[in-house]
Amino acid sequence: MSAAHRSANRSVQRPRRLGLTPRGWIVSLIILVLAYLEFAPRLGWIDSFSLPPFSEILVHAGKLLVDGPFWATDLFPTLLAMGLSFVIASLLGVIIGLILWRFPPLRRVVDPWLTVYYAIPIFAVYPMIVVLAGVGLVPIVFLATLLAIVAVITATIDGLDSTPPMVLKLSDSLQLSPIARTVKILLPSAVEQINVGLRLALSFSIIGVLASEFILSTHGLGHFISNASEHFNMGNMYGGILLVLIFAFGLNMAFSALLRKRTRRIQG
Amino acid sequence: MGVAVELHEVDRVYGEVLALDPTTLSLAPGTFTTLVGPSGCGKSTLLDIVAGLNQGYGGEVLVGGTPLTGPRAHTGVIFQEAALLPWRTVIDNAAFALEAQKVPRQKRREVAFEVLRRVGLSEFAEKYPHQLSGGMRQRVAIARVLSTEPDLILADEPFGALDEQTRVILGLELLRVVRQTGATVIFVTHSIQEAVLLSDRILVMSARPGRVVLDADVHLPAERDPSLLADPHATELVEKVWGLLRAEAEEALTRQGGSV
Ligand SMILES: Nc1ncnc2c1ncn2[C@@H]1O[C@H](COP(=O)(O)OP(=O)(O)OP(=O)(O)O)[C@@H](O)[C@H]1O
Numbered sequence A: 001m002s003a004a005h006r007s008a009n010r011s012v013q014r015p016r017r018l019g020l021t022p023r024g025w026i027v028s029l030i031i032l033v034l035a036y037l038e039f040a041p042r043l044g045w046i047d048s049f050s051l052p053p054f055s056e057i058l059v060h061a062g063k064l065l066v067d068g069p070f071w072a073t074d075l076f077p078t079l080l081a082m083g084l085s086f087v088i089a090s091l092l093g094v095i096i097g098l099i100l101w102r103f104p105p106l107r108r109v110v111d112p113w114l115t116v117y118y119a120i121p122i123f124a125v126y127p128m129i130v131v132l133a134g135v136g137l138v139p140i141v142f143l144a145t146l147l148a149i150v151a152v153i154t155a156t157i158d159g160l161d162s163t164p165p166m167v168l169k170l171s172d173s174l175q176l177s178p179i180a181r182t183v184k185i186l187l188p189s190a191v192e193q194i195n196v197g198l199r200l201a202l203s204f205s206i207i208g209v210l211a212s213e214f215i216l217s218t219h220g221l222g223h224f225i226s227n228a229s230e231h232f233n234m235g236n237m238y239g240g241i242l243l244v245l246i247f248a249f250g251l252n253m254a255f256s257a258l259l260r261k262r263t264r265r266i267q268g
Numbered sequence B: 001m002g003v004a005v006e007l008h009e010v011d012r013v014y015g016e017v018l019a020l021d022p023t024t025l026s027l028a029p030g031t032f033t034t035l036v037g038p039s040g041c042g043k044s045t046l047l048d049i050v051a052g053l054n055q056g057y058g059g060e061v062l063v064g065g066t067p068l069t070g071p072r073a074h075t076g077v078i079f080q081e082a083a084l085l086p087w088r089t090v091i092d093n094a095a096f097a098l099e100a101q102k103v104p105r106q107k108r109r110e111v112a113f114e115v116l117r118r119v120g121l122s123e124f125a126e127k128y129p130h131q132l133s134g135g136m137r138q139r140v141a142i143a144r145v146l147s148t149e150p151d152l153i154l155a156d157e158p159f160g161a162l163d164e165q166t167r168v169i170l171g172l173e174l175l176r177v178v179r180q181t182g183a184t185v186i187f188v189t190h191s192i193q194e195a196v197l198l199s200d201r202i203l204v205m206s207a208r209p210g211r212v213v214l215d216a217d218v219h220l221p222a223e224r225d226p227s228l229l230a231d232p233h234a235t236e237l238v239e240k241v242w243g244l245l246r247a248e249a250e251e252a253l254t255r256q257g258g259s260v
């Protein structure tokens, strides 16, 4: 009957291909790739300076993780910038979405811009932001927020548009205050679409921060990697890249799990 | 107790279109009045005006002798779809009107449970709307309306999406609980049988611009049950309303045909 019920059924009868479940295939593929990354350099198929064996990268990344100064100048500023951009983009995005939805004339003016927004290479304005805000945390967070916020705005508007008209009429007939209407009717109605927007915003925050650090920054994980590559410090470079992958993957997984749990609670 | 409703020369224009002809009506407290008429004749418009949900009409509406300015706390509205909030349990849906009136949680849950019991849903209090049938969902909407002890209930084709049997059962159920509260009811339906079976008075509206073309009292016993539809007075009334509606529908069709 419900979608949850169907998907539960599906997961029980996962189709097997060539004796493996989809998950089994993914795991074997990952193992295969890792094995290649480990043994290709060792066996001399790949120049081991350009690509050290995977185990060495792993060890190096582990060393970085217990290195105090690395945390202080690179990892922490990056995580802070990602967190700040994500939170600001999420909160502001939902609020702006609510305002645009509430005032259709305003929305008509802004809508065309929202549509073409992601076609604009936002990093092109980076020099301008540096002139205005200097280098450091502020311009990085600013840029990453700019990148992430529109996903939240459009998702929020989409979600609000999908509120059934009868439910809006109900809220009028019960004379809900604007705040009660927003909290008790509008946001819960839109929560699924907003979640989609928040996941995008998380990815955009991560991308925005790392890319800004790559382009122009004196610290942060992005800067750490670009600096290492400029100085042919392959250990640091691959270690840093591995950490980026692990963090990006981990944050996305954790966030998805959180959303699933919350949505299930909100929607039964 | 129910409240009197009076409309003085109430009309509604949308742009160039006159949706509702100036209408003057007086409904006695505690009466059950049904509105029937061809599609698009302005029934929902009229109901929304009385609910305070449709502004910009002409004329004056008095509810309980007081000029209407907007939605009232003691007017309960039942919509065509149940308009439940899918993320809330049945009891939290039933309690939602009281929550909007800032009744404390413990108190509103008590009242909600009591009204759910009256519509036979107390066992489903902790279920979610998607776990209920269409008829049960509409019962939750009725419970939500009853929870505020309304003196005026407005229902716009509340059972329109249900099958014939469920529709009759729920209609009689609504009638029973409404009689207990003594609320005044305005009920919109497309079913002439339903109108005759449930109401004290039937208003038939013409095709757009809507105007009352028949105002008939239903002389049936206060205790209603489906067998009353076989009563000679009931069959006569059904015939009469049906004849009028057919004439209106035909007129609307020829008018459309002429303008194409
Ligand atoms: N917001 C609106 N703007 C413009 N026209 C409207 C609006 N609401 C209703 N109308 C028009 O007013 C007329 C009456 O509409 P209304 O919804 O009251 O009819 P109804 O009798 O309830 O019809 P139905 O039986 O199909 O529900 C229709 O012609 C409709 O198109």
Ligand SMILES: [Mg+2]
Pocket: B043, B044, B045, B156
């Ligand atoms: Mg209608």
